[in-house]
Amino acid sequence: MADGKLLATFLQILTGQKVETTPPITEIASRMNVEACLALVEQQWGLKDSSRYTANGIVLKDHKSLLCLLTDIALATKAIVELPASLEITVIMKEVAKGRNQKRTVVRTCILEREAPSNGNITGP
Numbered sequence: 001m002a003d004g005k006l007l008a009t010f011l012q013i014l015t016g017q018k019v020e021t022t023p024p025i026t027e028i029a030s031r032m033n034v035e036a037c038l039a040l041v042e043q044q045w046g047l048k049d050s051s052r053y054t055a056n057g058i059v060l061k062d063h064k065s066l067l068c069l070l071t072d073i074a075l076a077t078k079a080i081v082e083l084p085a086s087l088e089i090t091v092i093m094k095e096v097a098k099g100r101n102q103k104r105t106v107v108r109t110c111i112l113e114r115e116a117p118s119n120g121n122i123t124g125p
Helices: 005-015 026-047 055-059 062-078
Strands: 086-096 103-113
Touching: 005 026, 026 055, 026 062, 055 062
Parallel strands: none
Antiparallel strands: 086 103
8 A cells, every 4th residue: 555556456446537647666655656546546535634644654654644545535435334432442563673683573553543423534643
């Protein structure tokens, strides 16, 4: 998802509209791909909430950013899924310490909270 290619394919399947992407050779190209995807999301459903998700956050693999985007898309498309108002997600990642061959486990907990949509609008922190 971080390079925008998978997100573009997902959105194409969901909307029927092709998202023009470039080969994600650099971080700049990946960011451009994700920005193109977010532009389609805004055009298609009017979703734009930079306090919950950003192209930069998605490219940098910020799990909360990506989950907020996917949750908002699910709500906007009235997907047949039951989403709780609050969700706590723990992500466990293996990282190599700088310059060393030591691995460490990093636990990141994201708490997603949203309000029930009112008049088709999706809100939340």
